[in-house]
Amino acid sequence: MDDLREMLDLMIEATKGRKLPECFKYSSLQDFVLQNGREFDPIDKPSSIKRGIIKECYKNAFEIVQDRPDLTYCEGYADSYLGLPILHAWVATDEGEAIEVTWPTKGASYIGVPFDFEFVRRTIVNKETWGVLDNWMDGFPLLCGTELDFLREDYAGV
Numbered sequence: 001m002d003d004l005r006e007m008l009d010l011m012i013e014a015t016k017g018r019k020l021p022e023c024f025k026y027s028s029l030q031d032f033v034l035q036n037g038r039e040f041d042p043i044d045k046p047s048s049i050k051r052g053i054i055k056e057c058y059k060n061a062f063e064i065v066q067d068r069p070d071l072t073y074c075e076g077y078a079d080s081y082l083g084l085p086i087l088h089a090w091v092a093t094d095e096g097e098a099i100e101v102t103w104p105t106k107g108a109s110y111i112g113v114p115f116d117f118e119f120v121r122r123t124i125v126n127k128e129t130w131g132v133l134d135n136w137m138d139g140f141p142l143l144c145g146t147e148l149d150f151l152r153e154d155y156a157g158v
Helices: 002-014 029-036 057-067 117-127
Strands: 038-043 072-079 085-092 097-099 109-115
Touching: 002 029, 002 072, 002 085, 002 109, 029 072, 029 109, 038 097, 057 072, 057 085, 057 117, 072 117, 085 109, 109 117
Parallel strands: none
Antiparallel strands: 038 109, 072 085, 072 109, 085 097
8 A cells, every 4th residue: 555655645746846726725636635535455346246347447436336325436546457556436345445346356555535426426417427536627626625525424434
């Protein structure tokens, strides 16, 4: 997990000093994730959860949580089998375990934000595409701090 956090810190450091929109409260997506997210322990995917289509992680995670409210929709960064931080979505248990629902194997580590599902649903409907973090079409409302109801408040996976 330390490697992923270190990589995200390096990415934040590498972008320091660049001009940002005035509204930004965070320097980057990585900064937002590290300040609002948490680490998740990867586990093997239970056989009761169907693996989704490759390259459709946001849709896959959304559809699973829509059918399984006992799980939490998460977006953030995963350390792939290539050793690179990838902007990604997965589902989490209340015990803080990451369940990989897109890649053929689980990632080495996950750091992300446990999102409120109604926030996710509303964002996806409004922008008409999957995913909530990288919402450039609406001016990055999470990075600007204009969206305040994004966290799943009852998330117990601490």
